Amino acid sequence: MIDKPNNPFEDSALTTILVVSDMAKSKTFYVDVLGAKIFREYGGDSLVLEFLGNWLLLVTPGGPTQDKPDVHFVVPEIKNKVSHSYTIRVKDCHKSYEILKERGAEFITPPFVRGAETRCFFRDPDGHLFEISEYRG
Template sequence: MSENHSNPFENSELTTILVVSNMAKSKAFYVDVLGADIFREYGGDSLVLKFLGDWILLVTPGGPTADKPNTHFVSPINRDSVSHSFTIRVQDCNKSYEILKGRGAEFITPPVVNGAETRCFFRDPDGHLFEISEYRAT
């Protein structure tokens, strides 16, 4: 295989970085409400989580660095304007909704049925959007 066709991501994993305004609130949400596992904390402003087989890195706001000049990390400014969201496919949307609601997740609406799919949305403390979705094959 030529150099241009080799896999640049061999043996790699994807991490999603979320900028949060309050690390303590976010840590409580991701660990206590969602059930994420803490992999590592460092500097009081970064938290690495393992969640559903993926990595989430929570960081506090920060400015440019040598490797990313002119780039600012900011938490969501408007909770109703979304540029990124997570979808979690679940077996039973209503059951997952009740469990997460009982743990303190604040949902936008209860589960809504749309054909073969039932879904609903909630946010983390900074407004990052999560969807739980159940699909029933017809």
């Protein structure tokens, strides 16, 4: 844990950046399917969303800038090779699954029971992976 006097993140918030290929399609998915709230839009190439108490920044692909001279922002190239995913802890996985499916989320499988956990996975339009998980401890 970081000491309060030496905390470099005092009064800060964490934002996750997701690179998307089609901003309109992604906006529809995150707002209409997942229920995210639009905080701010920047000229059609970036969108700030509030989702479950967190910030998501959707951006379109882009190349290096002066402050990140060797970095390229790209959409996931192979949807079945994941380096980042989200887990959303839910009260009732089956109920959440049905609601999201009805709204247009495409799941990899229906809810699967693994011991005290029931979970299933879906992707956004660009392949970013989400899990909904119910834990019965």
